[in-house]
Amino acid sequence: MSTFLCLYVIGLLVPDTGFSLFVDGVLASLAKWSLVAVCWAAVVRGGARSRALSGSGGLTGFGHLELVLTAVAVSVIALSDSFSLALLIWGGADEWHQTSDFGYAVFFALMMAVLAILLRRRLRGMVWSVVLDSTIGVLGTTSVLAVLLGPVANALDAAGANTAISTAVAYPLFNLLLVAVVVAVTTSQGPVAGRRWILLVFGLLIFTATGLVFIMLKSNYVLGTPLDAGWAVGLALIALWADAASRPSVAQNSSSHSLAALAMPAVSTAAGLGVLLLASQTAVSPLAVGLAAATMALAAVPLVSRQMALRRQARTDELTGLPNRRALYAEVSRRLTADTRPKRALLLLDLDRFKEVNDSLGHDAGDRLLVQVGRRLQLGLGPGELLARLGGDEFAILLEHSEQAQAETVAAKLRATLAQPFTLEGISLQTSVSIGIALYPDQGDDLTALLRKADMAMYKAKSTHSGHHVYRSVDNRHGDARLRTLQELRLALTEDQLILHYQPKINLKNGSVSGVEALVRWQHPERGLLFPDQFLTLVEEAGLMHALTQEVLRKALDQSVLWAAQGRTLTVAVNLSASSLIDGDLPERVGTMLSARDLPATVLMLEITEDFLMADRDRARDILTRLRASGIKISVDDFGTGYSSLAYLRDLPIDELKLDQSFVFPMADDARAAALVASTIDLAHGLGLKMVAEGVENGVSYDELVRYGCDFAQGYFMSRPIPAAALDDWLTARLNAAALP
Structure with missing residues (x-):
């Protein structure tokens, strides 16, 4: 295609005395029929792509309809030019003009259909802001076209244009309008298919401009002049567009899309303003003035819309879209x-x-x-x-x-x-x-x-x-107290007012102390020692549980270091709330704290509740598996008070169960409670778990637990939770008592 086209254009540029059979006949025909071949190849390629995408055959084999119409239009031009050439050679000058006019009229009609298809496709699904930008682009572009085409209309009037000439002019002018619409709509949405549309736009512009010049010079037109190159070049660009449109699209940079979308309404508004300024200095057609005025009026709409949008934005929550x-x-x-x-x-x-x-x-x-x-x-x-x-x-x-x-x-x-x-x-x-x-x-x-x-x-x-x-009304006083307590609690976390008390866990098989449970207390500077039920709820409400957990772990592990230095081997159990266990980095952070103190992971046991295990089984399995992999032991606190399902005991990595004190309290006087305790201990042992009984208040309960085979026990009967120093004295006294004969 490029070879014949180049030779044809070069031949037209060479000074010549008139019609050349080789240049204006052979090369012109070869160039145009090669463009026909390119267009129909694009149709076949487009059909293959359509079948591949849709997975079906049928009419999709003809490709996109606009490609078919484009191929037919270019074929009509090639056919009419070839037939006109034959008539010219055989001496039919009048028939040559009529055949050529008919072929070009059909071409413009088909290309108008192509542009209409493209325009309809671009308009489909457009939001109102894009429609507005497109309309501004159309009006601005057509106002400039109305100014530029004014001389053409005047020239035709001066030449006494007849109906045939006016009809011949109407097609290319309407094509120019559709080109302007396609450019405006397409640009407002950003480049399409890698800016391929530029080939179609410029091809039609060049082809149409050449036709308008031909009409203006119709009585003086000479075949074989450089003007003929305009039709060939225009057709070539249209054929290249068809070829490119039949190929897969290439992704474009979104920033260039945004710039193009912003540029079209801005340029069109400037064009409309220019037309109005020109109209104030010289005679301009009323149509051009009207189009320019409409452009400026619509350009003001986005400004008003923007003010309304800003007003809505000021009263709308950005995240949820709800009123703020x-x-x-x-x-x-x-x-x-x-x-x-x-x-x-x-x-x-x-x-x-x-x-x-x-x-x-x-x-x-x-x-x-x-x-x-x-x-x-x-x-x-x-x-x-x-x-x-x-x-x-x-x-x-x-x-x-x-x-x-x-x-x-x-x-x-x-x-x-x-x-x-x-x-x-x-x-x-x-x-x-x-x-x-x-x-x-x-x-x-x-x-x-x-x-x-x-x-x-x-x-x-x-x-x-x-x-x-x-x-x-009573809530008013409570609200003030709550705010004051919340502020004091924040200070407590930073000023080391939280302390730990430790309650020993007794091995029921031999009476030894194998571990302790760390329980947090608040040493309030004015209110004295506060127990967890007086502040833990507020900690959860204020989102301070993460900080509190870190503080408790730090103090408990620091105390473990001191006990290890004294030769005491005690496992320290720390309670973790469900909110603390949401933290996916918890296993690594605890491991770092142990490593920093050179403590083995077995020194720490983490007590969790059933609500966390049941709320999100997959997350619980992940967190607990990672903790267990590092050697940390896992205990289920308040066992029996949560969900009835026991499936998690089979699925999750757990070391021991802590039977809630509500089962242990009535055990001495309630046979059914005692039976529940005994069966729960058997369940734990059957699953390979240790059982710890909480709330042991008297010797009867203690002896019954020993008889049922319970592994460990905690309770006031053995010791209340006490500070670390008092626990040291208690352990020493217990060892001394055991050593007595």
Whole structure:
């Protein structure tokens, strides 16, 4: 193709006295028929691609319809030119002009269909902003075309153009308009198929411009001049587009797409402004002025839209898409002042232990959890009820026409909705929510007052584990105390106010002390010694459990170092909450702490609860397997009080079970309780596990446990939890007593 085309163009550029049979006949025909071959090869290639993608045959063998029409159009030009050439050689000059005009009219009609197909495909699925940019591009481009084609129209009028000439001009002009539309739409969406469309656009522009010049010079046109090269070059670019369109697309850089999409409306707006400025200085067609004015008017629409978008953005939570705190204040204020209907309720929701999700799975996972929570809350509310995200893991809901009973019903429904497991990072995660409720107008006549009281009610719900709580006046005092305690607790973690007491575990076979359980206490500077039930709930609420666990592990292992130096071999058991075990890096961090103190892993036992084992079996297996692989022992605390399923005892790496004291207390007086204890000990031994009985309060229970074959026991009958120094004295006294005859 390129050889014949180059020879033909070069031949046209050589000074000549007129028609050359070799150049204008043979080379011209070979060049155009080679372009026909390229186009039909593209049709065949496109059909093969269509069959490969669709897995079917049939009409897909013809390729895309636009390729077929393009091949037919180029074939019509080649056929009409060849036939016209034959007529010219045989002396039919009039028939030559008629045949040529007919062929070119058919060509333009077919190419208009091609452009229409491409335009329809580009418009399909476009969002309104792209449609707007495309429209601006079309109007700006056509306004410039209207200015540029003004001289053509004037020349035709001066020449006294007849109907035939006007019809011949209409096709190329309409093609120019469609080209402008395709350029505008395509550019506003970014380059298509690696900018291949540029070949089609320039090919049609060159071909059409050549045709317009031909019409203007029709009486003076001479065959074989350089003007003829315009048709050949235009056809060549169209054929190259067809060839490229039949091949697989190549991915383009998204940044170039963005620049192109931004450039088209900007350039079109500048073009429209230029046309209006030109119209103020010289005569310009009313059509061009109208198109330019429409371009400028539409260009202002994105500015207005942008202002509206900024306004929405200022009142929308970026993560969840819900109204934010600002929107909540505005909407609630509007509703409260719009009417006097008095009964409303404000619900303040806070996810429990959300900080552990961020710390363990990362903030991305936490963000995805918040998005899912927002969606579930929306689905759980009725029309007219306002949901907003205040920030972090806090959400607010305003219920219309709601008294206390209805508000509590909605709160219970939402808690049940959020209790269903979420899936994050491939992990099934269960979460819970605490809800505080404040009633309008009884408990506040504006949003600020309602939020403050709902906040106090929400923390009351957290501290009592009730799920939801309706504000009462007494909660005000509790709220102040809670905030003060929370601040003091943060100081306690940094100022070494937390201490450990140790309760010995007695080997029931020989009476020796094989290990101890480390139990945290808070040595409050004003309130004295505080037990875990007085502050652990607040630790969980405030997201401080991770820091507390680290502090307890550090103190327990430091004490193990001291005991090892004294020659005491004691296993130290440390309790871990379910929220602590969400941390995927826990095994490595504990291993590092042991290595730093040169302690064997067997010195540490971690006590976990059944709720963690059952909430996420796969995660529990992963964490526990990695802990066990390092040599750390695993104990299940409060065994028997959690889930009834015992499947995890078979599946998970566990060393011992700690029978809850609620089974041990009544054992001496309740035969059924004693039978449960005996059967549970047999179950543990059957699974190869050790059994520890907690809450041994008297000698009868102690002796019964020995008789049932229990391995270890803890309880006040042997020793309360005591500081390390007191435990040393207790151990020494116990050894001395055992040494007496």
